[in-house]
Amino acid sequence: MTYQEKKSIVSIVAAILITGLYSAFKYAHYPAEELDAEALYHYWGAFVLVLLLVSILAHIVISIVFNIVFRVTTREKEPGFADELDKLIELKSNRNGFFVFILGFLLAMVSLVLNKPISNMFIILITAGFLSDITGSATKLYHYRKGV
Amino acid sequence: MGKTLVGNHIRKLRFNHNEMTQQQLADKVGVTRQTIVALEKGNYSPSLELAFRFAQVFELPLEEIFYYGKHIESP
Numbered sequence: 372m373t374y375q376e377k378k379s380i381v382s383i384v385a386a387i388l389i390t391g392l393y394s395a396f397k398y399a400h401y402p403a404e405e406l407d408a409e410a411l412y413h414y415w416g417a418f419v420l421v422l423l424l425v426s427i428l429a430h431i432v433i434s435i436v437f438n439i440v441f442r443v444t445t446r447e448k449e450p451g452f453a454d455e456l457d458k459l460i461e462l463k464s465n466r467n468g469f470f471v472f473i474l475g476f477l478l479a480m481v482s483l484v485l486n487k488p489i490s491n492m493f494i495i496l497i498t499a500g501f502l503s504d505i506t507g508s509a510t511k512l513y514h515y516r517k518g519v
Numbered sequence: 520m521g522k523t524l525v526g527n528h529i530r531k532l533r534f535n536h537n538e539m540t541q542q543q544l545a546d547k548v549g550v551t552r553q554t555i556v557a558l559e560k561g562n563y564s565p566s567l568e569l570a571f572r573f574a575q576v577f578e579l580p581l582e583e584i585f586y587y588g589k590h591i592e593s594p
Contacts, residue, residue, distance in 0.1 A: 373556065374553065449550040450553065455565075456551075456557060456563055503579075515553070515557075517562065519557075
């Protein structure tokens with residue numbers, strides 16, 4: 372298995388773990404009482420911002436650890452640059468990831484139009500962000516294994 | 520996806536050039552080793568620029584490195 376394939380698998384696992392653990396943590400701390408609109412927006416705003424921050428930091432740490440483990444176990448250096456194949460696969464993974472997020476964004480707007488609770492819109496948006504991340508990494512994995 | 524219509528003789532040419540490794544060839548043409556792997560497996564068609572870089576390294580015309588569609592090996 373190549374460096375890029377392993378990296379894509381690590382990205383998928385990391386995304387699932389980070390989002391899963393953080394969501395479980397926030398779910399446990401969800402206020403039991405009914406929130407007014409202002410508190411609700413504050414809760415979800417903080418949820419998204421902290422998730423973004425935690426996600427970026429965790430991805431950096433996981434990437435560093437992965438590179439160290441890769442070097443130690445395979446005695447091979449990770450590719451130091453992105454060539455034309457890497458760039459093509461990156462473009463395809465971005466396209467698929469964005470497509471999933473746009474779909475989620477539209478669904479979130481539909482939930483507003485249908486007068487569903489505001490929490491639904493945020494949950495759909497967060498899920499779309501998560502699925503878009505997974506789709507991007509899965510697309511990379513697919514193309515590195517099967518070709519472009 | 521998968522196998523492309525553009526095939527190549529890169530694997531054979533590498534061995535005819537002092538058993539050049541995939542990494543050595545990758546360094547010469549300016550790609551990663553994984554791209555050479557993908558090319559040899561037929562999972563990727565190179566850009567025209569990359570194809571010309573292979574031609575330079577092997578000092579052969581393009582059609583002796585790459586072929587289009589089905590190819591019958593000469594005996």
